[in-house]
Amino acid sequence: MKFMRSTSPRPPRLAGLSYPNDPRQLAAQLDTWFNQALDNLPALSTTWRAALCPHIDFARGGAVYATVHRALNHLNQPSSTYLIYGVSHRVWCRHRFAATRRDFATPLGLVRTDQRFLDHLERVFGPELFVDADAHDPEWSIEFQAVWLQHLLGGRRDFTIVPILVGSFHDLMVRGVDPLEDPLVQRMVEAIVRAERDHDRPVFHLASVDFSHIGPEFGDPEPLRDHDLEQLRQFDRAMLDHLGRLDAHAWFAEAAAIKDRHRVCGLAATYTMTRILTRPDAARVAHARGPAPVYRQAVSHDRDCCVSFAGVLIPDAT
Numbered sequence: 001m002k003f004m005r006s007t008s009p010r011p012p013r014l015a016g017l018s019y020p021n022d023p024r025q026l027a028a029q030l031d032t033w034f035n036q037a038l039d040n041l042p043a044l045s046t047t048w049r050a051a052l053c054p055h056i057d058f059a060r061g062g063a064v065y066a067t068v069h070r071a072l073n074h075l076n077q078p079s080s081t082y083l084i085y086g087v088s089h090r091v092w093c094r095h096r097f098a099a100t101r102r103d104f105a106t107p108l109g110l111v112r113t114d115q116r117f118l119d120h121l122e123r124v125f126g127p128e129l130f131v132d133a134d135a136h137d138p139e140w141s142i143e144f145q146a147v148w149l150q151h152l153l154g155g156r157r158d159f160t161i162v163p164i165l166v167g168s169f170h171d172l173m174v175r176g177v178d179p180l181e182d183p184l185v186q187r188m189v190e191a192i193v194r195a196e197r198d199h200d201r202p203v204f205h206l207a208s209v210d211f212s213h214i215g216p217e218f219g220d221p222e223p224l225r226d227h228d229l230e231q232l233r234q235f236d237r238a239m240l241d242h243l244g245r246l247d248a249h250a251w252f253a254e255a256a257a258i259k260d261r262h263r264v265c266g267l268a269a270t271y272t273m274t275r276i277l278t279r280p281d282a283a284r285v286a287h288a289r290g291p292a293p294v295y296r297q298a299v300s301h302d303r304d305c306c307v308s309f310a311g312v313l314i315p316d317a318t
Contacts, residue, residue, distance in 0.1 A: 009105040012147070014140050018057045019147065023107045029058070030066070030151045037066035048072045048079075049286040049316040050205035050277055052243070052270060052293075053148075054309035055087065055141035060298040061309055067294050068311040069148045072204065079204035080159050081114050082149060083192070085269040086141035086208050088132075088165040096184045096268075097125070098132035098165040104146040111146040114160035117203075120195035121162070125187055135165050141208040160201075166269040173256045178249055179271055189275050196283040203283065207273045209266020210309045211236050217305035218263055224303040235262055236295065236308050243312060246288045248274040277314065285317040 015021040020029060053068040054061040072079075088098065101118055104111040122129055136142065142163045153159050169179050179185045196203045212232055215224050235254075242250040248271050255264050277286040294311040 007102065009103040009110060010100070010136060010143075012104075012106050012143060013138065014143060015107050018059075018140070018144075021107050026107050026147070027151060029062075030148065033058075033062040033066035034070055036063050037070050047316040048204065048290075048313050049284060050207070050273060050314040052207045052209055052266070052310060052312035053145060054210055054311070055144050055208045056210050056298060056307055056309050058144070060307075061296070064294050064296055064309060064311040065144075065148055068313065069152055071313055072206075079202045080157070081117060081162060081199065081201045081203045082145075082159060082206055083117075083162040083196075083203055084142045084145050084164065084206050084208055085273050086136075086139060086145075086163065086165045087210075087265050087269050088135050088139060088167045089141075089265065094131055095128040096167045096169075096182070097129060097188050097272075098135045098167070099129045100133040100136045100163055101130070102133075102136070104143060104161065104163070106143075106147045106150045108147065108150045109154045111150050111154075112160045114162050114201075117160075117162045117195055117199050120198045121191050124191035124194050129191075132165070132167075136163060139165060141165075145206060145208045162203075166272055169252070169268040169271065170260065173252075173260060176256070179252060179268070180248075180275060185272065185275075188272060189279065192276050193279050193282055197281070199283075205273050205277060207266060207270050209269050210307055211239065211266060212262035212264055212308045213305070214262055215300070215303065215305035217300070224299065224306055229297060229299065229306060232262060232306065232308060233295075233297070236310070239264070240293050240295065240310060240312070243270065243274065244289055244293075246274055246278050246286060246314070248278065287315040287317040290315045 020026040051068050051072050103113050172179050252271050290313045297306050297308045299306045
């Protein structure tokens, strides 16, 4: 059964809102952050297997975006297909995952979606992969990565993306089970591992995720104190340590232990990517320790909210 959806390019929904719609202004803004990122850049001789990058607005997260993208798109990075795990904030994905075959328009040019990879993926996961393709329309997490990739690679290197939105795993947390016990999660992990093995181009895994969300804006009762921010930092550091070991079970269990009180919006997407990277039959092996993450907390002036995020690079073990 085929699910018919629009085949026209997905427009840049946040252009003119979260970043400039004018190509020259946008390129100049991104270049400024790239120049600032030089001090944070790890050794460029490394080949990267995967990364976590924020999806917070560019104004607050620009320097971290730039640190990740500048490293992973260095000339030593062979990848030409970027599998982007986005977060479905607004739509409940009926099958937990939602892909789209639409290309992504940006003010800097068109980012092509890899149809051959999606063919491989659909053969294993099934056509349900596209049931919620419309969830990509209002979602920004993949759009933001497409903008940065197009800025760095557009016109310089042939590349494609595989856009996959990951829905909530909160029901699995309530039931007290590791997500890998869920048939849909199992099927997606298997599908991506097999699709990458069958694909004829190197694949890079990119989770477009933020971390914790706390404060009255997100439902907490009191304005944030320094103590709250320090406690959050300790929680996020524990999460990052699990990620540094590529321990997907501990990553999920750490948030489950406090019933996801800190609202880690990238919990499911990061879990899925990490499970794929650590499969013994994965196309390439990831190294469990990369450079130290670049961690930030974006706190509002009135202490009404804090969003934490990080840039994480995961090396190739080969």
